Amino acid sequence: MSEKNHILRPGPRQAQRPDPKMTCFAAVPRGAEEIAAHELEQLGVGDVAAGRGGVSFTCNREGLYRANLWLRTASRVLVQLALFPCLSPEELYAGVYAIPWQELITPAMTLAVDCSLRDSALTHSGFVALKTKDAVVDRIREACGSRPSVDTAAPDVRINVHLSKNVCTVSLDSSGDALDRRGYRLERNEAPMRETLAAAVVALTGWDGSIPLADPMCGSGTIPVEAALLAAHVPPGLKRSFGFERWQDFDERVWKRLLREAEGGMQRLPLGLITGYDRDSRALALAARNAALAGFEGQVHFFHAALEEFQPEGDKGVVIINPPYGKRLGDEDELRELYCQIGDVLKKRCRGWTGFILTGNLELAKYIGLKASRRYVLFNGPIECRLLKYEMY
Structure with missing residues (x-):
């Protein structure tokens, strides 16, 4: 995995941490990609490119926090960890195992794996999610001596696997709950609009x-x-929490500054x-x-x-x-x-x-x-x- 994709670092949460560039993808309801791309451009992130079902972009840690806080039309913001060809269960396991998960997840944390497949040799999403989970926990057990638990409801870290045309993209979901969950709509009437x-x-x-x-x-x-x-x-994300707040490299100082800036405007x-x-x-x-x-x-x-x-x-x-x-x-x-x-x-x-x-x-x-x-x-x-x-x- 390239150095630019080593996106998170372990260590004390209060310590000064490097702020590397991340390759990100904002998942967006179909038809709203250009709107989301304009939103991201207004937020000052780089390399914005709208595609089918989402927008790719690059940013630092502050840009990632800002995107989650301010994006109105996106449903999730994913941070890419690895991209590799995948035609078999063995290639999937090897590609996932190669990621230094021990730098991202401790044995005390919980994880969940989300999976989407399209036009690929591997066709069962449940199997792909399970194989991914095995590779992640095996790598952490190898490095740390014990492994994290799975929590599908409220995990500390949510891993996203997207397999399209036999190319696998492994990402971390920085949003946690989908971004349409703003926190103000506790009850929903019949057939509500997102x-x-x-x-x-x-x-x-x-x-x-x-x-x-x-x-x-x-x-x-x-x-x-x-x-x-x-x-x-x-900002639509003002009254909710996000997945990145439970990450190893979460910078509370930067996050609180962004919240203060938002509240002031x-x-x-x-x-x-x-x-x-x-x-x-x-x-x-x-x-x-x-x-x-x-x-x-x-x-x-x-x-x-x-x-x-x-x-x-x-x-x-x-x-x-x-x-x-x-x-x-x-x-x-x-x-x-x-x-x-x-x-x-x-x-x-x-x-x-x-x-x-x-x-x-x-x-x-x-x-x-x-x-x-x-x-x-x-x-x-x-x-x-x-x-x-x-x-x-």
Whole structure:
């Protein structure tokens, strides 16, 4: 393994440690790669390159912490340890064993292995994960005399193995829990939108907090809260912990400085900037609780109203709607009327505003009855969606 990939060092956590360059990969919902690449460029990391399902980049330890704290659209940040050809279980074991795991994991720590496979000779992810685990603990036992335990629920170190076209990439997952787990949404209503997808939708609208934003079908409030985090300059990772905090080389001094810097730049939202509406009282209660947990009690406002009663305040702004599209919630026949209603509300109630509809059903979208000026492809999990833009002159 090359010197630049020796990313972690053992020793006292308070000691001064070298800060080498790391090769990283931010996993991103499909369709949001360019948004995440722009986010990373704004954070000042190097060699940013968007690809399918994620963005590669290089950074030092501070850049890694900053990426986890601030990325709104990424789901994980992985730090590459090794890259090698892998056609057999023996090559997998040898490649993993060659990594100096004793520098990264002590016998007192716990670990877990995540695995993804594509177009490779090895086809069973459970077997690959088990073989990887064996190589890791054997190397540590050889060096230290004892081995770490496996904890799949809350490990100290999460190892990621990605095997694609017989090339194996072994990485450490610096995020721990997925980055969409911001810490503000404790309860989830039926078929919720992931926070990372909501952030991607807000980013694609171009909304920057200078004009109002309204969500007439807000559910548990994910889109309004993600918009609030953006407008108030609040990092989405402020209220959670990360995997790198349990690493051997964790630099608490740098991390605390980044948190202080972030807290110093946060702003209070103007009254009425962001509003959410829904006909479901339970969903609205969840939305208000989520907004409060995110730090926006009294700043993001929610109203009990059916779609046909929606009337935005002001002569211009952005309306975002994420209606059901018959994949998980609601029957397609019943939803046609809803999509007709969305078109009517945009035409009659939202003049001067810009409307955005996220749907995974283009047949239903025809019932909106308006011509979209732009279409963006996004994936809601496995469902290919379109974010449709409507200029309501």
